Amino acid sequence: MSQDVTIKIIDREGIAHEVQAPTDMNMNIMELVRAYELAPEGTIGICGGMAMCASCQCYVLNDVELPEKNPDEEAMLWEAFNVKDNSRLGCQIHITEAIDGLEVELAPEA
Secondary structure (H helix, E strand, O other): OOOEEEEEEEOOOOOEEEEEEEOOOOOEHHHHHHHOOOOOOOOOOOOOOOOOOOOOEEEEOOOOOOOOOOHHHHHHHHHOOOOOOOEEEHHHOEOOHHHOOOEEEEOOOO
16 A cells, blocks of 8 residues: 655745655656645646646755656756756656655746
8 A cells, every 4th residue: 555755845935845745646746736736826837747848847955866867857957947956847756655755945937
């Protein structure tokens, strides 16, 4: 039986939210932010999670092992604004038990 994991998300106003994320619904960080309404409607996940807009860019703040970036994510981050060494696209970080305790900060709106 799968379980929920705890993810800490710092929104664009700098407010930290510790949320529970289900591991059995094939969700990703972008969808989690939308589900908890941690970003204004229409400002995150504009492309629907296809790694084509970078509106869900976030900064990974702790040392949780994540899957490698795929070529689409690498290309989108190459073109995005406010990119840092720890930038990832939230739509490409799937919620699994392996990311329990992940801490991310939403990148500023471009």
